[in-house]
Amino acid sequence: MAKEPTKPRRDYEVKARGPAFKRRRLSPPQISGEENTSPSTLEAESDSNGANDFASRALQWNLEQDYEKAPRKSKGEKKENTRLPVKTAEGRVEHLQAPDVVQEDGDSWLDSEEDGEGEDLEAAVPMVEQVSKVPFRQQILEAKEELANIASLINEDPEEHSGAFRTLSKLAESSNITIKKLALATQLAVYRDVIPGYRIRPVAEDDMKEKLSRDVRQLRNFEQALVGSYQSYVRDLAQLAKGSRKGFAGDAASLASVALSCACSLLLAVPHFNFRGELLKILIDKLSASRVDDDFVKCRETFETLFRDDDDGTPSLDAVSMLTKMMKARNYRIQESVLDILLHLRILSEFSLKGSQNSIDKPNDQSTYRGKKLKEKREFRTKKQRKLQKDRKEVEKEMKEADATVSHEERDRMQAETLKLVFVTYFRILKARTPSLMGAVLEGLAKYAHLINQDFFGDLLEALKDLIGHAELLAAPDEDDFETEEEESSRTRNPTRETLLCIITAFALLQGQESAAKTLHLDLSFFITHLYRTLYPLALNSDLELSAKSLHLPDPDMAASAASPTTANNRINVQTTTILLLRSLSSVLLPSTSIRAVPPLRLAAFTKQLLTCTLHLPEKSALATLGLLGRVTKTHGRKLAGMWNSEERKGDGVFDPLRGEVEGSNPFACTVWEGELLRRHFCPGVREGVVDMERGIAAVAR
Numbered sequence: 001m002a003k004e005p006t007k008p009r010r011d012y013e014v015k016a017r018g019p020a021f022k023r024r025r026l027s028p029p030q031i032s033g034e035e036n037t038s039p040s041t042l043e044a045e046s047d048s049n050g051a052n053d054f055a056s057r058a059l060q061w062n063l064e065q066d067y068e069k070a071p072r073k074s075k076g077e078k079k080e081n082t083r084l085p086v087k088t089a090e091g092r093v094e095h096l097q098a099p100d101v102v103q104e105d106g107d108s109w110l111d112s113e114e115d116g117e118g119e120d121l122e123a124a125v126p127m128v129e130q131v132s133k134v135p136f137r138q139q140i141l142e143a144k145e146e147l148a149n150i151a152s153l154i155n156e157d158p159e160e161h162s163g164a165f166r167t168l169s170k171l172a173e174s175s176n177i178t179i180k181k182l183a184l185a186t187q188l189a190v191y192r193d194v195i196p197g198y199r200i201r202p203v204a205e206d207d208m209k210e211k212l213s214r215d216v217r218q219l220r221n222f223e224q225a226l227v228g229s230y231q232s233y234v235r236d237l238a239q240l241a242k243g244s245r246k247g248f249a250g251d252a253a254s255l256a257s258v259a260l261s262c263a264c265s266l267l268l269a270v271p272h273f274n275f276r277g278e279l280l281k282i283l284i285d286k287l288s289a290s291r292v293d294d295d296f297v298k299c300r301e302t303f304e305t306l307f308r309d310d311d312d313g314t315p316s317l318d319a320v321s322m323l324t325k326m327m328k329a330r331n332y333r334i335q336e337s338v339l340d341i342l343l344h345l346r347i348l349s350e351f352s353l354k355g356s357q358n359s360i361d362k363p364n365d366q367s368t369y370r371g372k373k374l375k376e377k378r379e380f381r382t383k384k385q386r387k388l389q390k391d392r393k394e395v396e397k398e399m400k401e402a403d404a405t406v407s408h409e410e411r412d413r414m415q416a417e418t419l420k421l422v423f424v425t426y427f428r429i430l431k432a433r434t435p436s437l438m439g440a441v442l443e444g445l446a447k448y449a450h451l452i453n454q455d456f457f458g459d460l461l462e463a464l465k466d467l468i469g470h471a472e473l474l475a476a477p478d479e480d481d482f483e484t485e486e487e488e489s490s491r492t493r494n495p496t497r498e499t500l501l502c503i504i505t506a507f508a509l510l511q512g513q514e515s516a517a518k519t520l521h522l523d524l525s526f527f528i529t530h531l532y533r534t535l536y537p538l539a540l541n542s543d544l545e546l547s548a549k550s551l552h553l554p555d556p557d558m559a560a561s562a563a564s565p566t567t568a569n570n571r572i573n574v575q576t577t578t579i580l581l582l583r584s585l586s587s588v589l590l591p592s593t594s595i596r597a598v599p600p601l602r603l604a605a606f607t608k609q610l611l612t613c614t615l616h617l618p619e620k621s622a623l624a625t626l627g628l629l630g631r632v633t634k635t636h637g638r639k640l641a642g643m644w645n646s647e648e649r650k651g652d653g654v655f656d657p658l659r660g661e662v663e664g665s666n667p668f669a670c671t672v673w674e675g676e677l678l679r680r681h682f683c684p685g686v687r688e689g690v691v692d693m694e695r696g697i698a699a700v701a702r
Contacts, residue, residue, distance in 0.1 A: 136176075140178055143174070143182060144182060147168070148186075151168075151186055151190050154190050155193055158222060158226075159218050159219060162225040163225070165229030168183060168186060168190065169233065171183040172184055172233075177255065180255065181254075181255065181258050184240075184258055184259065185262070191233065191266065191270070192266070192269045195273050197272065198272070199272060202227075203224065227274055234263075234266075234275045234278045234279060235278075236259075238282050240255045240256055240258070241285070241286065244256035244289075244295055245289065256295070257295055260295045261295075261298065263282045264283065264299060264302040267279045267280070267283065267302060267306060268306060271306060272312070272315075276318060277322070280319055281322065283303065284322050287323075287334075290333075292335060292337075300341060303344075307344040307345045307346055308344050310346060313415060313418070314414060316418060320418050320421050321421060323341070327339075328425075332432060332434050333434075336436055336439070339429075339441070342422055342425070342444055343444055345418065345422070419451060422448065423448075426441050426445055429441045433470075438498055439494065445505045446501050446504045446505040449505050450508060450509075457522065461509075464527075465526055467502050468526075468527075468530055471495035471498050472495070474495045496534070497577060500531075500581060500583075503527045503530070503531055503584045503587070504580065504583050506524055507588070511587075511592050511593070528602065531588060532606065532660075532662050535609045535613055536612075539613035540616060541577065544576070544577050544617070545576050545577075545578055545618055546576060578620070578621045585628060589602075589606060589628075589636075595635065601668075603636050604639070604643055604667035606662075607629060607640055608670055608672065610625055610628075611675070612657065613625070614626060614686075615674060619686070622681070623685050626690065626693065629693055630692055630693045630696065633697055637697055641697055641700055642668055643667070643672050644672055652669065653666045654666065654669055675690050675693075
């Protein structure tokens with residue numbers, strides 16, 4: 001048999017020994033209905049002449065052409081970047097990559113069959129999610145573990161793990177509300193433990209160029225990272241706290257409550273640190289709302305605690321400044337409890353200077369004249385001594401700044417500014433006559449009256465007289481007239497308490513002026529006469545012993561419009577009407593200055609009226625009134641002895657208990673017969689009080 005030629009086979013062997021490449025179809029696919037006119041070159045011919053034809057055609061092929069035209073590819077080769085670098089807002093330089101452009105090959109139709117099969121497979125099999133759904137409870141547990149780990153790392157070494165602050169803030173951006181609350185609370189705990197006891201100042205450009213040691217550079221980097229992350233945290237709290245406004249509910253309201261709680265805790269824990277003004281603004285925005293809820297009460301109590309525990313004075317000054325600006329912007333349409341916050345200012349209770357809404361008196365120093373030392377007070381120092389003294393002062397100044405202490409001069413300056421802001425607010429409300437705030441203003445003036453400047457006494461007393469006259473009109477309206485706006489405002493006011501506070505304020509002006517008591521003459525007869533006229537109505541007041549915290553139900557037999565205002569709706573302070581009455585009586589009968597100068601006629605008239613009122617007072621009020629009368633009889637026993645012993649009495653006429661004036665009542669023409677009835681009082685304390693009072697009178701008469 002003749003052997004077939006093997007030349008084409010050697011060509012394939014040479015090709016097989018060459019570099020391997022992907023096999024692909026060399027002929028277009030057959031179309032159904034057409035004959036195969038170009039048979040594949042990979043199949044052998046069945047006829048005898050097929051081998052010769054195949055060999056002759058194979059000699060004409062250029063098998064290495066496609067391989068030479070194919071681009072070279074290597075695993076380690078990188079694509080050339082044709083884009084310029086970009087500098088981000090954080091200062092980092094980033095190299096952007098050009099998007100990959102897929103060039104379509106001219107023979108893309110060769111893979112059409114495989115693509116069609118893949119699309120059919122994707123349509124048949126549903127797409128599987130890459131991220132599996134984690135249960136809600138599992139997410140919270142994992143978040144708790146992660147937050148605990150980050151917090152423990154920061155507490156162990158804050159300077160080493162300063163970058164963990166940003167990780168905490170990233171977790172607070174979670175869409176899960178529970179995880180967000182946990183992240184806010186974790187940040188609060190971390191900042192309370194990590195924040196130092198001093199303010200961190202911003203680093204200047206010149207300081208950045210200085211050469212620093214490794215420890216100092218690490219500390220500076222930690223401080224700057226702490227300030228930046230803390231600032232973003234406070235901004236997040238301010239943004240979330242807006243959800244407590246009217247119209248928000250659900251998740252926004254719950255997040256706002258958590259944000260307000262965090263802001264309150266931070267303000268009390270680190271009032272000295274940076275961004276104190278932003279925290280105060282968060283709380284003041286809540287106090288400016290008209291709706292009172294738990295968050296409102298929490299913010300108010302935070303301010304009260306801040307004022308009470310403030311030793312520095314700077315946080316109180318900032319808070320009072322922002323509060324007064326908010327009140328003025330809202331035209332003093334605020335809750336009464338917001339104005340009561342100023343009563344808790346500890347810094348004003350330790351202030352010794354006088355002031356008004358315009359100025360503050362300064363202490364007189366006899367050793368200075370126009371801010372300069374007198375010549376005879378100066379000490380002679382040599383040039384060397386003066387230089388040493390100057391260096392010593394600079395060292396002391398640096399030591400004070402390092403210790404973060406406040407000097408007495410700086411403290412007095414802040415107290416003076418705070419006092420000025422408080423008086424400006426009080427006097428503006430007095431001028432505007434805001435009905436719902438009059439009680440709080442009078443209580444504040446009564447507390448800080450000893451700090452008011454003498455030049456302002458006249459205007460203040462005139463304002464108090466107008467208030468008392470206005471309160472009398474509210475207490476006794478005309479029955480024939482129609483209801484007016486003043487009668488509507490009387491429902492939210494308590495004229496009795498306001499008049500007593502006016503009297504206390506008027507007499508408190510003298511208590512703080514011991515040095516000028518001899519030269520200062522104020523006519524307070526108007527207030528004394530008004531107090532004398534209100535004793536009988538006060539004795540018949542059913543709310544005499546009730547305060548703002550007392551539980552008191554309205555009278556069911558009276559209409560809601562005709563019912564008298566109770567102290568449950570009057571949140572001036574926690575003092576009862578009895579306490580205010582006793583404070584007023586003590587100022588009139590037992591003044592701190594010139595106690596022996598009280599006229600006998602005033603003492604006798606008030607003593608007779610008070611004994612008559614004791615017959616109608618409740619038990620506790622009766623005990624308190626008899627205690628006051630006991631002190632009066634011990635101090636002014638000789639002036640009052642004629643009311644118990646008719647033989648020693650001088651005078652004629654008839655006693656008029658309903659006379660509105662003290663001078664026209666003629667008290668020495670009467671006899672104290674109320675003591676015999678009070679001896680049979682059901683309370684043993686009242687009986688003992690009457691006996692002690694009469695013993696004092698008898699001892700004086702001997």
